[in-house]
Amino acid sequence: MRNVWNIARRELYAYFSSPIAYVTMAAFLAMMGFLFWLFLIYSQQAILSYTLGSGWLFFVLILYAAVVTMRLLAEEQRSGTIELVLTAPVRDWEMIVGKYLASLILFLVMIVISLYQSFILARLGNPDLGATASGYLGFFLVGAALLAIGTLTSTLTRNQVVAAISCIAIAVALWLVQFVGERSPGTFAGDFLSQLGIFAHYFGFMDGTIDTQHVVYYLSLVAASLFLATRALEARRWR
Amino acid sequence: MIEAENLTRYYGPTRAVYDLNFHIDKGEIVGFLGPNGAGKTTTMRMLTSFLPPSGGMARVADFDVFYDSLEVRRRVGYMPETVPLYPEMTVLAYLDYMAALRQLPNRSQAVDRALEACGIGDHADRAIGKLSKGYRQRVGLAQAILHEPEVLILDEPTIGLDPRQVTEVRALIREIGREHTVILSSHILPEVSQTCGRVLIINKGEIVAKGTPQELTAQLQGAARVLVRIADAGPEAVEVLKRVDGVIGAEPAEGGAYQVSCTQGYDRRAELARAVVEQGWGLLELRSVGMSLEDIFLELTTEETPTEGALEEPPAEESEHEGEGGGGDA
Numbered sequence: 001m002r003n004v005w006n007i008a009r010r011e012l013y014a015y016f017s018s019p020i021a022y023v024t025m026a027a028f029l030a031m032m033g034f035l036f037w038l039f040l041i042y043s044q045q046a047i048l049s050y051t052l053g054s055g056w057l058f059f060v061l062i063l064y065a066a067v068v069t070m071r072l073l074a075e076e077q078r079s080g081t082i083e084l085v086l087t088a089p090v091r092d093w094e095m096i097v098g099k100y101l102a103s104l105i106l107f108l109v110m111i112v113i114s115l116y117q118s119f120i121l122a123r124l125g126n127p128d129l130g131a132t133a134s135g136y137l138g139f140f141l142v143g144a145a146l147l148a149i150g151t152l153t154s155t156l157t158r159n160q161v162v163a164a165i166s167c168i169a170i171a172v173a174l175w176l177v178q179f180v181g182e183r184s185p186g187t188f189a190g191d192f193l194s195q196l197g198i199f200a201h202y203f204g205f206m207d208g209t210i211d212t213q214h215v216v217y218y219l220s221l222v223a224a225s226l227f228l229a230t231r232a233l234e235a236r237r238w239r
Numbered sequence: 240m241i242e243a244e245n246l247t248r249y250y251g252p253t254r255a256v257y258d259l260n261f262h263i264d265k266g267e268i269v270g271f272l273g274p275n276g277a278g279k280t281t282t283m284r285m286l287t288s289f290l291p292p293s294g295g296m297a298r299v300a301d302f303d304v305f306y307d308s309l310e311v312r313r314r315v316g317y318m319p320e321t322v323p324l325y326p327e328m329t330v331l332a333y334l335d336y337m338a339a340l341r342q343l344p345n346r347s348q349a350v351d352r353a354l355e356a357c358g359i360g361d362h363a364d365r366a367i368g369k370l371s372k373g374y375r376q377r378v379g380l381a382q383a384i385l386h387e388p389e390v391l392i393l394d395e396p397t398i399g400l401d402p403r404q405v406t407e408v409r410a411l412i413r414e415i416g417r418e419h420t421v422i423l424s425s426h427i428l429p430e431v432s433q434t435c436g437r438v439l440i441i442n443k444g445e446i447v448a449k450g451t452p453q454e455l456t457a458q459l460q461g462a463a464r465v466l467v468r469i470a471d472a473g474p475e476a477v478e479v480l481k482r483v484d485g486v487i488g489a490e491p492a493e494g495g496a497y498q499v500s501c502t503q504g505y506d507r508r509a510e511l512a513r514a515v516v517e518q519g520w521g522l523l524e525l526r527s528v529g530m531s532l533e534d535i536f537l538e539l540t541t542e543e544t545p546t547e548g549a550l551e552e553p554p555a556e557e558s559e560h561e562g563e564g565g566g567g568d569a
Contacts, residue, residue, distance in 0.1 A: 006339040010328075017327045080323030084382065087287045088340040089312040237290050 003090050007098025008105065011072070015106055020068070025110050028064045032057060036117050046125030048118055049206035052135040058199060061143055062171040068106060069150025070164040072099040073233070077158040093230045100151045100226060107143050111136065131208035138205025141218035145198065146171055148225035155229040174198040240265040240390060240420045241286065245295030248281050248444075255281040256444040258295070263437075265389075268416040270431030271424040273441035279424040280320060282441070283392050286422070287317045300389055313341070316388035316419075320395045322379030326368025330359060330378055333367060334385065341386045353381040357411065373404040380408070384415060391415060393423040397430060409434050428452075467511055468496040470521030479518055483510045496524070 015021040035057055039050035051057060073096075076082035085095060121127040146167075153166040178197025184190035194200060198221070201214040241263040248256040256278040263269050271279045284290040286297055288308040296303060302310040325333060334353060338346040354360045357377040362370060367378060376396070383391060396412060397405045412421060412434055425431050431438050432452035440448040440455065448455055469476060472495065480489035480499055485507045487500045501507045508525055515522045 002342060003340055006336065010325075010336050013332070014325070014327060080319065080321075081325055083284075083289055083319050083323060084317070084337070085340065087289050087312055087315070087317045088337060089309045089342070090340055091309070 001094070003094040004098040004101060007085075007090070007095060008101040011099055011102030012105060015068075015102065020071070021106055024064055024067055025106075025113070028060060028110060029114060031060050032114055033117070040121075040124075046121040046127040048121060048127060048132045049135045051117065052139050053203060053206040055199070058142070058175070058202070061139075062146055062168055062175075065103075065143065065146035065150045065171070066153075066164040066167040069103050069147055069154050069167065070160040072103065072151055072154045073229075074154045074158050074160045074163045077236070078160075092233045093226075096151065096155065096226055096229045096233060099154075100148060100229075103147045103151065104144060107147060108140070111140060111143075128208060131206065134205045134208050134210050137210060138202050138214070141205075141215065142198065142202050145218045145221040145225075148222040148229075149174075152225040152229040152232070155232045171198065240267075241297070241299050241422070243282075243286075243295070243297040246282065246285060246292055246297050247294035248278075248285060248290065249293045254444055256285070259441075259444075259446055261439055261446065261449070263420060263422065265420055266416075266418075267437060268412070268421045268423070268435045270435035270438045271422065271441055272426070272428065272431050272438050273424075274426055277426075277441045278444040279426075279441055280394055281444075283317070283394050283422065283424060286390075287315050287392055288312050289317075313386070314389045316383035316386065316391045318379040318383040318391075318393045318396060320398065322375055324367045324375060324378060327366060329364050329366055330354070330370070330381075331363040333378065334381060337382045338385050343386055349385050349387075353385045356384060356415075357381040358407075373400050376400060376404070376408065380411065384419075387419075389420060391419050391421045393421065395425060396423055397425070405430075465499045465501060465508055465511060465527050466492070466496055466524065467499055467515065467522070468494065468524035469515055470495065470523050472515075472520050473518075476520075479514055480511065483507060483514050485510065 036051045150167040154163040177193050178200045181190045181193025201217045204211050246259040288304045288311050299311045300314045334350045343349045359377050477489050485502050489499045492498045
């Protein structure tokens with residue numbers, strides 16, 4: 001268990017000793033800041049959910065998750081460093097969870113920086129702090145799910161570009177599947193696909209409600225991705 | 240300390256290692272010798288629990304490499320070929336990370352000891368990516384001895400080093416081998432004969448010979464098969480050759496030549512020549528042809544001669560003393 005933290009710590013060290021952490025964070029925060037400004041100007045309302053709940057931000061978040069997670073395991077497999085980690089007494093799941101945790105901590109740091117927007121809103125108007133908080137919870141959960149998908153695709157290949165593209169493809173597919181489902185409402189397949197949509201579970205958080213079904217959806221997505229990633233790491237040795 | 244029984248490994252349909260059986264006692268230094276692609280790395284990866292065997296089993300310190308993988312990994316120090324390291328980390332940070340992964344109780348002490356043993360204390364604060372190949376190799380070795388493992392497994396520990404570094408690393412391995420069980424692999428004979436007490440020759444995934452370096456050299460050098468090419472030989476040639484003392488069999492080969500098998504360890508070429516000439520035939524060619532082991536032996540001894548063969552050993556020995564002197568000063 002301690003090894004989860006050991007691995008996460010080294011990964012954070014790697015993030016911050018290269019430009020990856022700074023560049024991805026700066027790019028994401030710049031785009032989020034632009035959206036924030038745009039929605040503020042047009043709506044003239046102190047509501048952060050316009051920014052957090054926008055499809056634009058969600059798409060940028062997908063790209064962010066793909067880029068931040070692509071090297072996690074792909075790089076170790078390409079360079080062979082994984083051999084030294086896995087010949088130390090480290091369990092496969094500790095490796096996966098440690099890597100994931102590092103990307104999650106990086107994401108949290110970014111969320112904390114983006115809180116300046118809420119402070120601006122509080123100065124300018126009277127934002128609904130409950131809705132802002134639940135919006136952030138939703139934002140964190142959907143980000144956590146995307147990072148887990150990225151961790152999975154990074155385990156499946158030793159090529160970082162392939163890992164990133166697969167992550168984007170899976171995330172976009174999970175997003176668009178909702179619209180397929182909505183074409184045939186009432187049928188089992190239609191409802192199933194609507195419920196499977198990663199973005200559909202996101203809106204609830206924006207108006208201040210925290211529905212356990214949505215929380216459970218994202219947490220299961222994280223658990224399933226990390227579970228599959230662990231199995232994929234094990235499976236690599238059998239080939 | 241280490242046992243392998245019928246150890247087998249397939250990569251898909253390709254057979255990398257087949258039916259290996261060996262036993263290594265505590266405190267031995269054993270060399271896996273074989274040409275590239277013989278299955279040495281695969282065997283080592285199975286002993287370190289990195290790869291599961293496809294068949295058979297292996298045990299390290301009485302723990303099965305598959306079922307008790309964590310226990311095995313706690314007891315084994317491993318240095319893979321072309322030591323993969325994180326280039327952005329400093330030597331110190333990297334060794335501290337590996338010590339943390341191994342959950343050593345006193346990390347900084349273990350790291351200091353490994354740094355000193357491998358002579359890289361001066362480079363502790365440098366980024367690994369900026370180190371020379373020789374120093375990276377030492378970082379790999381330091382990482383492998385951090386936890387004072389009962390078993391040390393080194394895959395081609397001296398590959399790609401200059402002669403001076405080679406002798407330094409060999410000396411270090413002998414030093415470590417006094418207290419630990421060591422397995423190292425190599426594709427050059429001088430390397431294992433200098434450092435190892437016992438050698439397993441592996442070819443195409445199978446053990447083809449084992450013994451001390453002296454035993455193997457003696458076993459390998461006897462001429463066992465001889466090719467005789469005769470002009471104008473009669474049909475009785477096979478019979479004539481068979482009658483020679485020490486010859487087990489003879490059969491015609493292409494181009495008027497005959498393959499003659501002799502008792503292992505005896506050179507019968509002189510007797511064969513006399514027998515042919517006594518018949519009044521013309522002896523065109525007479526040479527010993529390698530048995531499979533000798534082929535391997537030749538390959539192993541000649542392949543790297545330009546850089547590392549026996550011929551270069553004397554100067555290398557000199558630089559060893561130099562190296563030791565330098566170490567003392569530092």
